[in-house]
Amino acid sequence: MKASIVAAAALLSSVGAAPPPPHPPPPPPPVLSLRLPTPSQPGPLASGPPQAESQLGTDELADVGLRNLRLFLDAQRVNTKNVGPPGPKDAKKCTLENAAVRREWSALSEKEKKEYIAAVQCLAEKPSKTPSELAPGAKSRYDDFVATHINQTLSIHGTGNFLTWHRYFTWAYEQALRNECGYKGYQPYYNWPKWAEDPRKSPLFDGSDTSISGDGEFIAGRNNTCIPSPDACGISLPPGNGGGCLKSGPFKDFKVNLGPVVPVSANIPPNPQPDGLGYNPRCLSRDISLNASQGWTRDSSVVHLLKENPVYLDFATNMQGNFPEGFLGVHTGGHFTIGADPGGDLFASPGDPAFYFHHAMIDRSYWTWQNLDVENRMFALGGTLTVGNNPPSRNTTLDDVLNLGFVGVPEVQIRDAVDTLAGPFCYVYA
Numbered sequence: 232m233k234a235s236i237v238a239a240a241a242l243l244s245s246v247g248a249a250p251p252p253p254h255p256p257p258p259p260p261p262v263l264s265l266r267l268p269t270p271s272q273p274g275p276l277a278s279g280p281p282q283a284e285s286q287l288g289t290d291e292l293a294d295v296g297l298r299n300l301r302l303f304l305d306a307q308r309v310n311t312k313n314v315g316p317p318g319p320k321d322a323k324k325c326t327l328e329n330a331a332v333r334r335e336w337s338a339l340s341e342k343e344k345k346e347y348i349a350a351v352q353c354l355a356e357k358p359s360k361t362p363s364e365l366a367p368g369a370k371s372r373y374d375d376f377v378a379t380h381i382n383q384t385l386s387i388h389g390t391g392n393f394l395t396w397h398r399y400f401t402w403a404y405e406q407a408l409r410n411e412c413g414y415k416g417y418q419p420y421y422n423w424p425k426w427a428e429d430p431r432k433s434p435l436f437d438g439s440d441t442s443i444s445g446d447g448e449f450i451a452g453r454n455n456t457c458i459p460s461p462d463a464c465g466i467s468l469p470p471g472n473g474g475g476c477l478k479s480g481p482f483k484d485f486k487v488n489l490g491p492v493v494p495v496s497a498n499i500p501p502n503p504q505p506d507g508l509g510y511n512p513r514c515l516s517r518d519i520s521l522n523a524s525q526g527w528t529r530d531s532s533v534v535h536l537l538k539e540n541p542v543y544l545d546f547a548t549n550m551q552g553n554f555p556e557g558f559l560g561v562h563t564g565g566h567f568t569i570g571a572d573p574g575g576d577l578f579a580s581p582g583d584p585a586f587y588f589h590h591a592m593i594d595r596s597y598w599t600w601q602n603l604d605v606e607n608r609m610f611a612l613g614g615t616l617t618v619g620n621n622p623p624s625r626n627t628t629l630d631d632v633l634n635l636g637f638v639g640v641p642e643v644q645i646r647d648a649v650d651t652l653a654g655p656f657c658y659v660y661a
């Protein structure tokens with residue numbers, strides 16, 4: 232346990248710390264070749280779910296991005312018109328018209344919310360596909376995802392595959408909910424800035440029957456959490472409003488089986504294996520932190536991230552944080568908005584169902600950033616194979632593969648995971 236904590240802490244402290252590696256221009260995208268006019272007409276998805284006009288800059292940028300994407304695809308269609316009549320393959324093609332629409336949790340009806348919750352609980356009841364010799368703590372299909380994330384943590388954070396790996400992972404989870412547990416909808420996201428002032432007031436975390444449960448029991452007398460580690464306290468977060476087991480809602484009795492690997496507090500029972508893959512059944516705890524949500528996930532933070540980082544590596548790095556410089560970023564800020572066990576554990580965090588809402592918002596941010604300059608950003612990439620390029624390693628490339636182990640989806644190349652309307656995917660965000 233100790234060795235892995237030290238290793239993780241050392242690696243964590245290097246996220247964003249190393250100077251950016253030389254950044255070669257991304258390879259020219261295959262078909263995408265048109266320069267975009269400035270978007271001026273109202274966006275597509277007029278047939279989508281009715282939603283109140285958002286005042287958030289974050290949502291405005293998502294809308295602008297979607298309009299860009301539509302113009303881009305329309306222009307492509309015109310460009311390829313004289314190639315010939317659409318074949319049978321094109322008939323099944325993913326388009327903006329037939330793409331799934333991922334929505335904010337608050338936009339789902341009560342019935343849809345309950346169906347989603349029931350599907351997650353179903354996944355936690357289905358037997359695991361991970362061989363028990365590899366991860367004795369993986370007891371359910373839900374745990375297959377947690378075990379895969381724990382297993383690969385040090386090659387999927389602060390690396391060039393961070394955004395595409397988590398995109399594929401979140402999609403695979405959505406597919407498992409649909410294909411194995413009869414869920415009819417899509418993975419909802421948690422729009423951080425919308426609830427940044429107090430996440431406990433959001434429909435996702437209000438503790439009601441249609442939430443994913445709220446805060447944990449309040450535990451007094453706790454110390455600050457140092458990020459990345461007590462020895463390298465780049466950011467000191469005061470304890471939040473919980474810290475203990477969930478108090479109410481559908482996930483009050485949810486069992487966490489895997490981890491911790493890097494626990495936020497000494498009170499969390501240690502895993503019998505140093506790699507966190509041993510069986511360690513315990514309650515799901517949270518420590519909702521207004522300090523994290525207000526400090527790092529407000530609208531201004533997200534807008535700044537989306538607008539001021541035209542280079543992929545800067546975008547991905549600033550999203551994940553630069554801890555030695557005291558910058559938490561929306562990714563870590565969002566994780567510590569949820570906090571506690573396993574939410575505050577870099578390795579085991581998917582053990583809290585909130586993970587997928589947070590990562591859908593990470594993915595929506597990546598999608599928005601791409602759409603703001605489709606031509607140049609769809610296939611953009613940066614970063615290397617090692618966390619914060621420490622130790623130095625080669626650049627991640629579009630040919631590198633994403634493998635989700637016993638989650639049970641085919642291995643894909645990064646180039647197949649950059650476009651949410653291509654490869655295995657067919658979705659957009661509202």
Ligand SMILES: [Cu+2]
Nearest residue numbers: 380388397577
């Ligand atoms: Cu992760």
